[in-house]
Amino acid sequence: MDANNLLDQHYQQTEAMLDKAVKEWQNLPPQKLTQEPAPGSWSAAQCLAHLNAYGNYYLPAIEKAIQTAQAAGSKPSPEFNSSWLGAYFTKLMQPDSKTKMKSPANAIPPTFLNPAETLAQFIDQQERMLKLIEKARTVNLNQVRIPISIAQWIRLKLGDTFGFYTAHHRRHVLQAERALGK
Amino acid sequence: MLITNAHDYLQRIWPNLPGDILQDLAGIFHEYSAKRKTVLTAEGEVEKYLYLVLEGVQRAYAISTDGREATLVFTYAPSFSGVADSFLLQRPSRYWFETLTPSKFLRANFQDFDAVLLKHPLLERLIRLALSETLEGVLVRQIELQSYTAEQRFRTLLARSPHLLQLVPHKYIANYLGMDATNFSKLLGQIRI
Numbered sequence: 053m054d055a056n057n058l059l060d061q062h063y064q065q066t067e068a069m070l071d072k073a074v075k076e077w078q079n080l081p082p083q084k085l086t087q088e089p090a091p092g093s094w095s096a097a098q099c100l101a102h103l104n105a106y107g108n109y110y111l112p113a114i115e116k117a118i119q120t121a122q123a124a125g126s127k128p129s130p131e132f133n134s135s136w137l138g139a140y141f142t143k144l145m146q147p148d149s150k151t152k153m154k155s156p157a158n159a160i161p162p163t164f165l166n167p168a169e170t171l172a173q174f175i176d177q178q179e180r181m182l183k184l185i186e187k188a189r190t191v192n193l194n195q196v197r198i199p200i201s202i203a204q205w206i207r208l209k210l211g212d213t214f215g216f217y218t219a220h221h222r223r224h225v226l227q228a229e230r231a232l233g234k
Numbered sequence: 235m236l237i238t239n240a241h242d243y244l245q246r247i248w249p250n251l252p253g254d255i256l257q258d259l260a261g262i263f264h265e266y267s268a269k270r271k272t273v274l275t276a277e278g279e280v281e282k283y284l285y286l287v288l289e290g291v292q293r294a295y296a297i298s299t300d301g302r303e304a305t306l307v308f309t310y311a312p313s314f315s316g317v318a319d320s321f322l323l324q325r326p327s328r329y330w331f332e333t334l335t336p337s338k339f340l341r342a343n344f345q346d347f348d349a350v351l352l353k354h355p356l357l358e359r360l361i362r363l364a365l366s367e368t369l370e371g372v373l374v375r376q377i378e379l380q381s382y383t384a385e386q387r388f389r390t391l392l393a394r395s396p397h398l399l400q401l402v403p404h405k406y407i408a409n410y411l412g413m414d415a416t417n418f419s420k421l422l423g424q425i426r427i
Contacts (some may be wrong), residue, residue, distance in 0.1 A: 074400070081423065082419060
């Protein structure tokens with residue numbers, strides 16, 4: 053797959069989530085964000101807090117990996133090829149995936165959280181992600197590798213990391229929209 | 235407003251500008267686009283361009299020695315933009331200029347701008363008038379910052395630029411108003427009710 057097209061696609065999908073948060077969510081009464089759609093179901097704020105927990109791990113990890121690669125003279129490759137594991141994770145995370153997953157314990161968001169702060173952090177993280185996607189154009193997406201959060205010994209290609217990260221975000225952003233009743 | 239060429243844009247700002255001057259002035263502007271959060275002028279750089287905003291929201295902000303940002307101004311169409319003092323004086327900028335949303339501009343470089351003003355003294359006069367209004371705006375903002383309460387600043391901005399709430403992350407607006415995010419969302423909650 054063409055590496056630049058892949059990054060364009062992640063950029064657009066991330067920007068669409070950011071647009072939604074800026075145009076709609078930050079202008080809602082904060083208590084709407086913390087409403088549970090059904091007893092025991094995640095509120096929109098919980099969905100976003102769950103994504104923020106991933107961002108807190110992956111954004112610094114990606115940033116560091118890109119900087120290290122730049123310093124080591126990494127050059128962009130025109131093509132990106134998923135590893136089988138990367139493709140598998142991304143498919144699993146896709147919003148239309150039939151697989152029901154259980155979030156790891158450390159990524160389960162608390163029931164009581166400050167909705168305005170959670171949303172502000174989500175917006176911040178999407179802005180940072182867009183910058184990282186642009187920076188990634190300077191390095192080889194096949195060679196730069198990121199340890200995954202639940203198993204540090206597994207190191208996914210940067211291109212696959214973007215793939216499953218964006219898919220996972222889209223999945224829970226859709227869940228947040230359902231929680232808001234749209 | 236969906237004006238995309240310099241001629242129409244400038245004619246809207248100065249409807250009585252003679253045709254030949256308008257032609258010369260419009261000729262120095264070129265289209266330019268930038269993605270969101272693109273730094274167009276960094277602190278320490280001399281501003282190369284005078285911008286006319288076609289689309290998007292931009293901001294100028296200073297970074298203090300302890301790393302905190304202070305948002306000085308937002309710009310959006312129809313308006314001039316860029317680091318005006320650095321551009322006009324051709325001295326290093328004391329602050330940063332960046333896009334907050336995907337943006338389109340028309341922009342002119344200093345050499346071309348200087349030459350067209352030297353050629354047409356009428357333009358020199360119009361720019362003086364435009365700068366007078368800018369100066370007025372800066373001083374009014376100084377009054378707001380020093381003698382308004384946080385709530386008055388909030389209401390003043392909302393009256394002047396309510397559309398910003400849907401366009402940019404609220405942290406930038408809160409920062410412009412000199413309040414923290416919690417205070418900002420509290421005030422926003424009061425307005426909604």
